[in-house]
Amino acid sequence: MIKTKGYATHDSNAKFAEWEFERRDVGPHDILIDIEYAGICHSDIHTARGEWDAMMPTMYPLVPGHEIVGRVSQIGNAVTKFKVGDVAGIGCFVDSCRECTPCVDGFEQFCYKGAAYTYSGTYMDRETPTYGGYSDKYVVDENYALKVTSDGDLAGVAPLMCAGITTYSPLRRFGVGPGQNVGIVGLGGLGHMAVKLAVAMGANVTVFSTSPSKEEDAKKLGAHNFVVTSDPENLTPLTGTFNFILDTVSADHDVNMYIGLLGIRGTMVVVGVPPNPNVIHSFGLIFGNKTLAGSLIGGIAETQEMLDFCAEHNIKSDVEVIKPDYIETAYDRTVKADVRYRFVIDMKNA
Secondary structure (H helix, E strand, O other): OEEEEEEEEOOOOOOOEEEEEEEOOOOOOEEEEEEEEEEOOHHHHHHHOOOOOOOOOOOOOEOOOOOEEEEEEEEOOOOOOOOOOOEEEEOOEEEOOOOOHHHHOOOHHHOOOOOEEOOOOEOOOOOOEOOOOOEOEEEEEHHHOEEOOOOOOOOOOHHHHOHHHHHHHHHHHOOOOOOOEEEEEOOOHHHHHHHHHHHHOOOEEEEEEOOHHHHHHHHHHOOOEEEEOOOHHHOHHHOOOEEEEEEOOOOOOOOHHHHOOEEEEEEEEEOOOOOOOOOOOHHHHHOOOOEEEEOOOOOHHHHHHHHHHHHHOOOOOOEEEEOHHHHHHHHHHHHOOOOOOEEEEEOOOO
């Protein structure tokens, strides 16, 4: 077994402290990653604080983190995808059954038997707990690790493993490209990635936000237009003009307002999870043959495609790098949207 140093919380108070545990030994198809950076995703906060217990009970002690990037320090004797010294990433899951239809079709995140999530879950034996990337090492099967091609600092690469694929997947699924008007609702950890990706795909991008102060940032990220949604009159001229809208907001808000901005056969995809259910007015969808859809990360192949796309277009997340002793403060600031635009923990120098 491999001794590992992590940062764990033992209950829903989400107070973090150094904690030692063991990873499995490197098997024939495994790689050992020395973690350099781990992003803080809002789902880490929900899980650590037990806020999703009704749906997905938190397994304590909890070492969160599914936005992981580091360097391969050891490989199994049957590994062909990686060599020692390569940069590798780990996203939201680290194994699946590999046999069901979703797994075979490249949608491992929807494994019928339940994928092995990177933390607060178990491996496929349904007994061994998984611990996440707020740690110095991770052992993972090479088939569930991602190859990273990146120049310079890797801190901005880590959030691509979740925020990047969460936004890339629906943009690709619905064919976003040149000549399309695309709206991004919210300019946070997900929204700022969506802007960068949609712009790189050639779309005309508009950011919708309740915060006028974010207009300058939106334009720097590449957005062509910025609309303050707190004034309904700003939306009226845009009715029926959008081909695609991606809603990244996790706070309660009126989805129908954005459905009204879609043109005929337009599509809106939600990736944010507000605390309360949305109320949808059916006529808003029926008149115009509009589509309202959801999206959950991506499979291994699509995540690799996203990383390759980001490398080609020099896309990284805008991050604030912190040390592990700042995790609790980072959680509080993330909830208050006080970060531009993702916290990343420096595990290399922890």
